[in-house]
Amino acid sequence: MAEYINRLWRLAARPVGNFKDTDFTWHEEPVPALTAGQVLVRNIYLSLDPTNRIWAAQDSYLPAVRLGDVMRGVAIGVVEASHNEAFPVGTFVQGLLGWQLYHVGDGQGLTPIQTIPGQPLLLYHGVLGAIGLTAYFGLLDVGRPKAGETLVVSAAAGAVGSLVGQIGKIQGCRVVGIAGGPEKCRWIVDALGFDAAIDYKHEDVGLALARHCPTGIDVYFDNVGGAILDAALARMNNFGRVVACGAISQYTAERPPTGPANFLLVVSKRLRIEGFIVLDYLPRAQEALPQLLRWVTEGRLKYRLDVIEGLEHAPQAVRKLFDGSNLGKLVVKVSEEP
Amino acid sequence: MAEYINRLWRLAARPVGNFKDTDFTWHEEPVPALTAGQVLVRNIYLSLDPTNRIWAAQDSYLPAVRLGDVMRGVAIGVVEASHNEAFPVGTFVQGLLGWQLYHVGDGQGLTPIQTIPGQPLLLYHGVLGAIGLTAYFGLLDVGRPKAGETLVVSAAAGAVGSLVGQIGKIQGCRVVGIAGGPEKCRWIVDALGFDAAIDYKHEDVGLALARHCPTGIDVYFDNVGGAILDAALARMNNFGRVVACGAISQYTAERPPTGPANFLLVVSKRLRIEGFIVLDYLPRAQEALPQLLRWVTEGRLKYRLDVIEGLEHAPQAVRKLFDGSNLGKLVVKVSEEP
Structure with a gap:
């Protein structure tokens, strides 16, 4: 396979107060070759959420992100290379893909998502996420x-x-x-x-x-x-x-x-x-998703997106959640939709 | 009817910290003659409970006791005179009878209780209360x-x-x-x-x-x-x-x-x-009472009583709840059982 160069943010320090630029370090490094069962996902939209601050600071309902690890984050991406039949190339997926351009894993924790006619892919970071x-x-x-x-x-x-x-x-x-x-x-x-x-x-x-x-x-x-x-x-x-x-x-x-x-x-x-x-409610998601989609298509559930262009701006972007300056669902656009 | 002389504690001040003697005033006064539908109860056992402090201090789930009113308290008593067919003389009753020897009312809020063979009347201030x-x-x-x-x-x-x-x-x-x-x-x-x-x-x-x-x-x-x-x-x-x-x-x-x-x-x-x-659970009391009584008679539910003799000691007695010095259900014996 072609060589992929990953771009990513590692957590460098436990935040005190709001996030600072120095809480993260930027890295560009080659993606290792896929092994059997692995899948390579190119992240498209990274979701930024208040709970990111908890993940960076301490153990809670999930263990804290370890210092030096890629910062944890939910993202939507597309499968670019695959040694895993469950995730053919071109599949859209969502999961804890991290603050990076490329995620490599065995498919565990990835949920395939299907584009919905007339609705943006980003709906999966909002009403359907x-x-x-x-x-x-x-x-x-x-x-x-x-x-x-x-x-x-x-x-x-x-x-x-x-x-x-x-x-x-x-x-x-x-x-x-x-x-x-x-x-x-x-x-x-x-x-x-x-x-x-x-x-x-x-x-x-x-x-x-x-x-x-x-x-x-x-x-x-x-x-x-x-x-x-x-x-x-x-x-x-x-x-x-x-x-x-x-x-x-x-x-x-x-x-x-x-x-x-x-x-x-x-x-x-x-x-x-x-x-x-x-x-805790993910196993019951199907109780909610059809109803939520219906309300969106009926125009009864409106939403706004706050999309920041470029993974390199993630540390500045995430701060907007805590200084009150963002309006709507905060997302970083990491790469282009196919 | 014979003249009854009531003995009672009125709330004189909103308590600050633990109760003080000066939060109450003692009164002895004749009981007015009963009118149609009224019942006169002689209190036997007055229950003292932590929530008394809330009642004396402020509005909460019940309105605060008004300054100058008889202090609110749950008691067990016996009907001594009655113009109310629902409460014949000799009936044991429980209710918000107050910190006093004699309660006069129309029967509202009074619950008749029956003595249980082998069990003390005071069980109604404890396990069955x-x-x-x-x-x-x-x-x-x-x-x-x-x-x-x-x-x-x-x-x-x-x-x-x-x-x-x-x-x-x-x-x-x-x-x-x-x-x-x-x-x-x-x-x-x-x-x-x-x-x-x-x-x-x-x-x-x-x-x-x-x-x-x-x-x-x-x-x-x-x-x-x-x-x-x-x-x-x-x-x-x-x-x-x-x-x-x-x-x-x-x-x-x-x-x-x-x-x-x-x-x-x-x-x-x-x-x-x-x-x-x-x-809020009083309407469901019958779900609990037979089971509680069974556990008592089986010896699986034990209790202790801390009985203080004499209504005149109620202000000192109630303080024991807040200084940690009482052990078991705190009760003031107001008068003798018939």
């Missing part, structure tokens, strides 16, 4: 909203939050989103159909929740943790549910978190706070 | 332990915790109790059959949990909140459940609580933290 499954199962399976209930979602203009709010509307909820800045707030109300938006950078979230949730909060979908979680806890109704999806406000904190001061309300309000990880 | 229902539904309905799992319970020598641990043993769990001082720790292991006890006053709870829960914690029944909750969170297994029953370490805190610092683990470990209030 981890983002969509996170929103679907997190809201419906963990949060269990009922029509007429009030749903509040934080990081509401983010990749997950924007889908959660729209699925909440489809379920008949009153939906209030919390986002940073007027542009994001306008987008979730005007384009996505949220009932109200709270700009946490310019409003007192507690007062705004009281105003926009006159009958209290039944389901709070938490992507941020910290002070906003506390403000939501204070407004929860009895038997309310907190879907603990993430805590982005805490991932880059340099001081240990203090935990929600309003935690005592869990008893008196009989709250259920439940964490989940989308990986 | 709110305590027993709290342990039963909190552990089985909220915590859902499976045989072979590890259950940890705090305030394990307390009225609720001691029953929780024993029910956990009946379910086939490994049970580790956390209590204050060697006497309580000995009691839960030697008399109640817990697998291990941790003396939080003399041991590092985190290290002791690691030692006594070698396969991690599956269910943590939390009666105390605070630092012990944090230590338990750190040792929870994936998909672990925290039964949020109470947070006695926080009730008398004079500084605002900071919340569990290990809260971030809720997501990565997919924890479920769920609060509950036994009042």
